[in-house]
Amino acid sequence: MSIPTKTFYILYKRISLNIKAPNKLIYKVNQPLCNLAILSALMIVACSQNVPKSASVKSKGYDIRTSGIRLSGSEAEKIGAKIWKNECGGTLEGLTSWNKGEYFASLGIGHFIWYSRIKQGPFEESFPKLIQFIASKGIRVPKIAKTVDCPWSSRTEFINSKNSPQMNQLRQFLYRTIPLQTSFILTRLERALPKMLIQVPINKQKKIKHNFYTLLQSPQGKYALMDYVNFKGEGTNKKERYKGKGWGMLQVLEAMRPNLLSSQATLEFARAADHVLTQRVDNAPKDETKWLKGWRNRLKTYY
Numbered sequence: 001m002s003i004p005t006k007t008f009y010i011l012y013k014r015i016s017l018n019i020k021a022p023n024k025l026i027y028k029v030n031q032p033l034c035n036l037a038i039l040s041a042l043m044i045v046a047c048s049q050n051v052p053k054s055a056s057v058k059s060k061g062y063d064i065r066t067s068g069i070r071l072s073g074s075e076a077e078k079i080g081a082k083i084w085k086n087e088c089g090g091t092l093e094g095l096t097s098w099n100k101g102e103y104f105a106s107l108g109i110g111h112f113i114w115y116s117r118i119k120q121g122p123f124e125e126s127f128p129k130l131i132q133f134i135a136s137k138g139i140r141v142p143k144i145a146k147t148v149d150c151p152w153s154s155r156t157e158f159i160n161s162k163n164s165p166q167m168n169q170l171r172q173f174l175y176r177t178i179p180l181q182t183s184f185i186l187t188r189l190e191r192a193l194p195k196m197l198i199q200v201p202i203n204k205q206k207k208i209k210h211n212f213y214t215l216l217q218s219p220q221g222k223y224a225l226m227d228y229v230n231f232k233g234e235g236t237n238k239k240e241r242y243k244g245k246g247w248g249m250l251q252v253l254e255a256m257r258p259n260l261l262s263s264q265a266t267l268e269f270a271r272a273a274d275h276v277l278t279q280r281v282d283n284a285p286k287d288e289t290k291w292l293k294g295w296r297n298r299l300k301t302y303y
Contacts, residue, residue, distance in 0.1 A: 068190045069216060079223045080182030084109035086227060086298055095174040096167055098158040105150045105158060108174045109181045110230040117149040122239035133184045134177055142169050185230045192234045196250040199236055204254070211253045215269060217262040224269050224302040228252065231298070232277075242283035251276045266303040273299050 071079075081090070087110055088094025097106045105114045107127050114127035128148065135141050144151060144166045151166075152158040161167050174181070193212055197205050215221030228249050233240060235248020245251070255272035256265075277295050281288045 069186065069222070071186060071222060075219050075222060076179070076182055076186070078219070079226055080109060080178060080185075082223055082301065083182070083185065083227050083230060084178065086231070086301070087111040092171060092175060093162075096162070096171045098152070098155040100155070102155070105152065107170070109178055110185055112181075114150040116151075116153040118153045122237075124233055124237055124240070130181065130184050133187070134180050137180060139177060139180065142166075142173050144170055145173065185226050188234075189226050189229050192229055192249060195234050195236045196253070199250065200254070207256075207258050208250070208253050210258070211256045211260070211265070211269075214260060214262055214265045218266065220266050220302065221262070221269070224266050225249070227298075227302070228269075228273060242280055242285065245279055245283055247276050247280040270299040270302040273302075 084090050084094075087106070088097065095108055097111060098104070099106060103119045104116070104121060104123075104125075105127070106112070107114055108130060110126070110130075112127040112130050113121075113123055113125050115121060115125050127150075131141055131145050152161060193209070196208060200208060212225070215225050233248040235246045235250030235252070237246075237248070240246055240248065252269060252273045255275050256268050260268050274296060277292065277299075281292050
């Protein structure tokens with residue numbers, strides 16, 4: 001399989017932040033910055049350790065990303081914002097979460113999983129990989145985020161610490177690195193296709209590649225792929241199966257009808273994802289029905 005030529009995208013847009021209520025963060029995307037003086041000023045502001053009422057989420061480490069998938073600056077910013085809204089409701093507090101009924105913390109715009117040493121699980125742990133990715137860009141990482149295991153061992157302990165200095169430091173670090181988190185998700189998507197093709201027979205690989213590249217032809221399709229691979233994974237982890245059936249991106253691409261036009265692809269991807277996730281709920285060892293409505297609402301944002 002040949003990977004498209006590497007390209008660059010630049011995350012030089014301004015994000016204005018207005019705190020409307022405690023822990024509620026609402027943002028809007030303004031016009032692109034168009035001169036070097038403004039750009040330099042933003043980079044200086046971004047190095048601040050505080051989150052003021054109006055600030056730019058930029059830093060020297062966030063400027064340019066190499067990418068095997070073409071993604072413009074505006075596309076990257078919009079996709080990151082949508083994923084943040086899907087997972088965290090677009091709130092600052094949502095960047096550090098531990099959902100009821102779960103045994104792991106969910107952090108960042110993608111609610112990257114972080115297990116405690118008390119209990120591991122079958123779902124792919126992505127937060128430590130995110131931290132490695134951010135550190136590799138030369139960004140300083142809080143000490144608490146460098147630990148192998150989540151330092152909070154239960155949801156109760158996590159919730160009780162939500163206003164602690166450590167939690168606030170972690171939350172603000174995650175806020176400042178939103179562009180890099182989007183970049184991390186894109187990197188995961190870039191690496192997904194080879195992983196998926198290895199697991200399917202040669203006679204089925206053509207369909208997978210066709211559906212994947214057809215979706216990449218539109219900004220909405222790129223968003224759907226990036227959101228879903230972060231949301232439910234590649235579908236290549238053998239541990240992520242109920243009754244032998246997976247629910248990741250591979251299973252969705254397989255369930256799509258063949259030979260679709262680009263204009264039809266996102267709607268078909270959402271339809272196939274609904275089928276795969278409904279099958280997951282039907283096969284689950286415990287009742288997961290409560291999640292299905294929210295999952296379906298998320299799929300509606302794909303088309």
